[in-house]
Amino acid sequence: MPAKVVVIGSLNMDLVTRASRLPRAGETLIGQTFSTVPGGKGANQAVASARLGADVAMIGCVGTDAYGTQLRDALLVEGVDCQAVSTVEGSSGVALIVVDDSSQNAIVIVAGSNGELTPASLQAADAVLQAADVIVCQLETPMGTVGHGLKRGRELGKTVILNPAPASGPLPAEWYASIDYLIPNESEATALSGVTVDSLDSAKVAATQLIKAGAGKVIITLGAQGALFADGQGFEHLVAPKVKAVDTTAAGDTFVGGFAAALANGKSEAEAIRFGQLAAALSVTRAGAQPSIPTLHDVQGFVPS
Numbered sequence: 001m002p003a004k005v006v007v008i009g010s011l012n013m014d015l016v017t018r019a020s021r022l023p024r025a026g027e028t029l030i031g032q033t034f035s036t037v038p039g040g041k042g043a044n045q046a047v048a049s050a051r052l053g054a055d056v057a058m059i060g061c062v063g064t065d066a067y068g069t070q071l072r073d074a075l076l077v078e079g080v081d082c083q084a085v086s087t088v089e090g091s092s093g094v095a096l097i098v099v100d101d102s103s104q105n106a107i108v109i110v111a112g113s114n115g116e117l118t119p120a121s122l123q124a125a126d127a128v129l130q131a132a133d134v135i136v137c138q139l140e141t142p143m144g145t146v147g148h149g150l151k152r153g154r155e156l157g158k159t160v161i162l163n164p165a166p167a168s169g170p171l172p173a174e175w176y177a178s179i180d181y182l183i184p185n186e187s188e189a190t191a192l193s194g195v196t197v198d199s200l201d202s203a204k205v206a207a208t209q210l211i212k213a214g215a216g217k218v219i220i221t222l223g224a225q226g227a228l229f230a231d232g233q234g235f236e237h238l239v240a241p242k243v244k245a246v247d248t249t250a251a252g253d254t255f256v257g258g259f260a261a262a263l264a265n266g267k268s269e270a271e272a273i274r275f276g277q278l279a280a281a282l283s284v285t286r287a288g289a290q291p292s293i294p295t296l297h298d299v300q301g302f303v304p305s
């Protein structure tokens with residue numbers, strides 16, 4: 001029986017345009033393609049964990065619009081338990097995404113129903129949290145809800161992962177004691193620590209600060225430069241597999257979901273990080289959020305050059 005990953009987080013419909021480059025302020029560009037793709041950091045991480053070998057339940061909110069049904073169905077088809085995905089009156093979360101020819105993106109999200117996920121929603125889903133081995137949170141739902149989820153995860157003795165994305169400033173100090181694994185990217189690590197993370201050395205300084213703040217272990221993802229793992233005793237730099245990037249949307253989510261699934265299934269931290277990196281590398285070779293996330297079979301067959 002695969003171990004259980006419970007994701008507390010967002011579901012968004014991604015409205016994706018491809019253009020030769022990202023627009024400048026006040027500029028109108030002619031795009032090449034448009035598509036609607038299921039996304040949202042929480043839902044992407046749930047799909048990643050499910051495709052990569054875990055038994056997964058999602059706690060979140062969708063709206064009463066057509067996107068709400070599509071977002072729930074996208075999880076159900078992956079075998080994600082959606083009993084704790086509630087439907088609230090109004091619009092679902094959306095993300096407006098532009099992807100350019102060099103595979104970079106710019107994203108604006110509108111919370112919609114994700115803003116309706118409250119601490120009371122988590123209390124109503126407490127049985128789901130109790131059944132978890134690993135609990136995963138991000139920051140696309142209200143801060144009070146994330147704080148409740150982290151604290152409850154700690155009280156229940158679960159392994160608690162926070163992917164602080166998107167981050168615009170420091171986290172509430174009292175959160176740190178509940179976090180086993182804090183997984184920011186460079187800009188999020190910068191926002192959390194105040195240290196500009198633009199190199200391996202600066203990542204080490206930021207990670208040290210985040211551990212001092214109380215996080216158990218820190219993994220700073222560094223894009224093509226790999227990831228830095230810090231546990232308060234030392235550091236490990238894990239290089240990223242080399243691939244030709246098409247679209248980096250959801251690469252971080254694939255890493256987090258893959259890491260959580262591997263950890264829940266008993267892999268060591270080093271193995272789980274490597275597994276997450278292989279999965280994330282494969283995801284950037286494909287377009288879109290959830291459609292880009294590989295399966296366990298894909299990752300097992302992937303031999304990086």
Ligand code: RIB
Binds near residue numbers: 038040252
């Ligand atoms: O991390 C990628 C995700 O960020 C997208 O799917 C979009 O919905 C935004 O939440």
